[in-house]
Amino acid sequence: MTTREESIDGPDVGELTPPNRTLMGPGPSDVHPRVLRAMSTPLVGHLDPSFVEIMDEVQELLRYTFRTDNRWTIPVSGTGSAAMEAAIGNVVEPGDTMLVPTNGYFGGRMASMARRAGGEVVEVDAPWGEPLAVDDVADALAEYDPDVFGFVHAETSTGVRQPEVPALTAAAHDHDALVIADAVTSIGGVELRVDEWGVDVAYAGPQKCLSCPPGASPLTLSDEAMDKVLARAKEPRSWYLDLGLLEGYWGDERAYHHTAPITNVYAIREALRLVAEEGIEERWARHERLAGALKAGVEAMGLEMNAADEYWLPSLNAVRVPEGIDDGEVCSTLLERYDLEIASGLGDLDGEIFRIGCMGHSARPENVIYAVTALGDVLEQLGADVDPGAGVTATRRALS
Numbered sequence: 381m382t383t384r385e386e387s388i389d390g391p392d393v394g395e396l397t398p399p400n401r402t403l404m405g406p407g408p409s410d411v412h413p414r415v416l417r418a419m420s421t422p423l424v425g426h427l428d429p430s431f432v433e434i435m436d437e438v439q440e441l442l443r444y445t446f447r448t449d450n451r452w453t454i455p456v457s458g459t460g461s462a463a464m465e466a467a468i469g470n471v472v473e474p475g476d477t478m479l480v481p482t483n484g485y486f487g488g489r490m491a492s493m494a495r496r497a498g499g500e501v502v503e504v505d506a507p508w509g510e511p512l513a514v515d516d517v518a519d520a521l522a523e524y525d526p527d528v529f530g531f532v533h534a535e536t537s538t539g540v541r542q543p544e545v546p547a548l549t550a551a552a553h554d555h556d557a558l559v560i561a562d563a564v565t566s567i568g569g570v571e572l573r574v575d576e577w578g579v580d581v582a583y584a585g586p587q588k589c590l591s592c593p594p595g596a597s598p599l600t601l602s603d604e605a606m607d608k609v610l611a612r613a614k615e616p617r618s619w620y621l622d623l624g625l626l627e628g629y630w631g632d633e634r635a636y637h638h639t640a641p642i643t644n645v646y647a648i649r650e651a652l653r654l655v656a657e658e659g660i661e662e663r664w665a666r667h668e669r670l671a672g673a674l675k676a677g678v679e680a681m682g683l684e685m686n687a688a689d690e691y692w693l694p695s696l697n698a699v700r701v702p703e704g705i706d707d708g709e710v711c712s713t714l715l716e717r718y719d720l721e722i723a724s725g726l727g728d729l730d731g732e733i734f735r736i737g738c739m740g741h742s743a744r745p746e747n748v749i750y751a752v753t754a755l756g757d758v759l760e761q762l763g764a765d766v767d768p769g770a771g772v773t774a775t776r777r778a779l780s
């Protein structure tokens with residue numbers, strides 16, 4: 381029991397001093413100083429006229445970045461998974477069938493979300509580390525006649541970029557299926573054209589190639605997809621992510637639904653402004669150029685990329701772990717000795733690959749040279765058969 385004389389001491393927690401990492405993993409990526417500055421500006425209310433203007437600007441910038449004219453283009457409060465669940469949880473109705481891929485971790489997450497939405501899940505197969513084949517998708521569409529087809533444009537678990545997207549969407553539309561694309565690791569880093577490619581719904585994340593802290597996640601839906609959402613017989617199971625309700629806030633009405641994460645909206649506004657200043661196509665080209673230099677370096681030192689060149693994903697480079705090397709030890713040594721974050725593989729590729737991100741503000745020459753140098757050094761010290769010097773030389777040449 382406390383008396384008046386006794387004080388209740390708070391826990392003795394020191395000042396916040398996170399280590400200064402270089403983030404070259406599967407996300408988050410390094411955040412641009414301008415975005416960090418935007419996050420330290422004062423709050424306004426989520427219905428303040430000045431904030432309503434900011435919302436309009438964010439929506440306009442998101443349309444530019446997605447390459448879409450979709451009216452229904454918003455930042456969802458939460459991480460990429462929130463935008464993912466908003467997409468799947470609203471578009472998939474109880475009893476609907478959704479076709480999902482098996483070629484990576486995030487196709488599996490799509491399946492879980494579709495099931496929770498009351499959907500029936502069917503699969504189109506491809507091994508982890510390979511893209512979907514158009515013929516296999518067409519066969520699965522013919523066999524199952526799904527209402528919705530989901531695919532992962534940039535599989536962060538395998539470093540695979542799904543090519544031939546227009547052929548996939550055309551096949552789905554031949555069977556009257558709506559297409560949901562996971563663009564979390566492609567938006568702002570890899571060519572993505574929502575309207576031109578016939579993607580009905582795309583969701584993304586801020587902390588990968590947009591180099592923005594997680595918290596407000598891009599989502600866009602075509603009128604046709606939104607018509608299905610608004611015509612649902614039953615309301616979606618999530619109140620928080622109900623797009624019909626969110627429309628009241630992000631649409632013309634601008635009425636309270638939940639308090640927008642103001643600071644995260646400031647952040648994504650600044651991150652998207654950086655995209656617009658650079659130009660979306662130049663940004664895609666920069667990622668390809670910088671990741672190309674990274675790839676040249678790891679290959680020249682004697683390592684192998686996991687994905688073939690035709691579907692290499694510049695924003696996430698999957699590199700084979702050399703014989704006899706413990707991937708976890710490499711990652712932890714890089715973190716300790718170089719303050720450099722990369723990641724190991726998961727699922728079917730657990731222990732087989734390193735995942736080296738080259739995303740947004742992390743996709744800079746100094747980071748790429750640093751990562752190739754540090755990786756070569758640590759691998760050599762752990763006894764791998766690599767030539768670190770050749771790696772650095774190849775990266776320098778590719779950058780010059």
Ligand SMILES: *Cc1c(COP(=O)(O)O)cnc(C)c1O
Nearest residue numbers: 459460461486534536564565585
């Ligand atoms: C990171 C990621 C997600 C999930 O995003 P979170 O921000 O972690 O919730 C979904 N899909 C892909 C392809 C991702 O890389």
